[in-house]
Amino acid sequence: MKAAVLYAPKDLRVETARDPAPGAGEALVRVRAAGLCGTDFRLWSGDRPARYPLIMGHEFVGEVAAVGSGVENVKPGDSVAVEPNYSCGTCPLCREGNRNLCLSRTAVGIDVDGGLAELAHIPARCCWAAPAGLSPEQLLLTEPLAVVVRAVNRGAVRAGETAAVLGTGTLGLLAVQVLKSRGARVLAVSRSDRRFSLVRELGAEAVHSLAAGSGAEAARRLSGREGVDVVVETAGTPEAVAEALGLGRPGGRVVLTGLPHEPSQVHFFGVVRRELTIVGSMIYQDEFPEAMRLLKTGAVKAEPLVTHRFRLDAVGEAFSAHQSPASIKVAVIP
Ligand SMILES: [Zn+2]
Numbered sequence: 620m621k622a623a624v625l626y627a628p629k630d631l632r633v634e635t636a637r638d639p640a641p642g643a644g645e646a647l648v649r650v651r652a653a654g655l656c657g658t659d660f661r662l663w664s665g666d667r668p669a670r671y672p673l674i675m676g677h678e679f680v681g682e683v684a685a686v687g688s689g690v691e692n693v694k695p696g697d698s699v700a701v702e703p704n705y706s707c708g709t710c711p712l713c714r715e716g717n718r719n720l721c722l723s724r725t726a727v728g729i730d731v732d733g734g735l736a737e738l739a740h741i742p743a744r745c746c747w748a749a750p751a752g753l754s755p756e757q758l759l760l761t762e763p764l765a766v767v768v769r770a771v772n773r774g775a776v777r778a779g780e781t782a783a784v785l786g787t788g789t790l791g792l793l794a795v796q797v798l799k800s801r802g803a804r805v806l807a808v809s810r811s812d813r814r815f816s817l818v819r820e821l822g823a824e825a826v827h828s829l830a831a832g833s834g835a836e837a838a839r840r841l842s843g844r845e846g847v848d849v850v851v852e853t854a855g856t857p858e859a860v861a862e863a864l865g866l867g868r869p870g871g872r873v874v875l876t877g878l879p880h881e882p883s884q885v886h887f888f889g890v891v892r893r894e895l896t897i898v899g900s901m902i903y904q905d906e907f908p909e910a911m912r913l914l915k916t917g918a919v920k921a922e923p924l925v926t927h928r929f930r931l932d933a934v935g936e937a938f939s940a941h942q943s944p945a946s947i948k949v950a951v952i953p
Pocket residue numbers: 655656657658659677678
């Protein structure tokens with residue numbers, strides 16, 4: 620099979636490797652589409668250390684080609700979305716159901732070989748059988764969508780509430796759609812106005828560019844009161860985290876799901892004075908089925924988000940495209 624192997628920072632080579640065979644409890648997946656995200660970019664650039672050589676790719680979907688012994692949840696021929704994280708299963712966090720918080724989590728495509736390849740072998744429990752009728756490119760959005768579904772659930776969003784979404788990348792554009800599907804009215808806040816027509820098409824009622832300063836006034840305008848009920852932060856920049864805390868009404872909730880790798884300057888006076896609830900939301904636990912349901916019903920549209928497609932041989936170009944402001948989700952089709 621062909622695979623994109625990272626040997627060192629920025630040394631990514633497409634090579635022919637031996638076809639993997641599924642071990643006990645594993646599924647062998649024929650990859651139909653793989654997506655790039657900021658995490659892949661950080662691995663590729665060396666910002667995030669990895670063990671080399673590594674077959675990259677954690678967002679991928681495909682068909683089960685074979686299964687090892689003891690596998691019951693999927694069978695050859697099934698179309699699957701891959702949950703690219705698996706937990707130890709034995710620690711207190713895992714046993715109480717918080718497997719996304721497990722400190723011994725294994726990330727496919729980061730800690731072990733992933734899906735920027737024609738074939739990938741992974742624990743079968745990472746495979747979620749997909750409903751019929753979803754294309755590989757639609758299914759590809761399941762993983763980031765599961766992140767967003769969890770964030771919206773952590774924010775306990777109710778119909779009729781107002782919400783602000785920080786960031787108009789993949790997660791932000793998905794968050795707007797999930798919030799809309801829950802009956803919330805949504806303000807999209809972004810550093811630039813580049814995606815404002817798209818985000819409006821996807822359901823945002825109002826937009827605000829941070830180039831014009833804080834979105835607090837826009838949040839008051841949309842909500843008709845002191846701020847929005849719930850804020851979902853997807854950008855993960857220090858500025859976005861600080862901004863998120865300024866958009867919620869007194870008594871409001873702020874869900875942080877973008878991963879802020881750098882510290883933020885936060886004035887906590889406002890958090891106390893307005894009794895904000897700040898909630899972290901880490902990837903997903905069991906949100907894959909709901910994510911696939913939202914794609915299947917059309918409540919969430921994936922097509923406008925997949926802006927670029929490359930063959931595996933052109934994975935270098937795929938990484939260049941990922942850096943371009945014109946790209947949202949870059950797909951690699953092995
Ligand atoms: Zn990702």
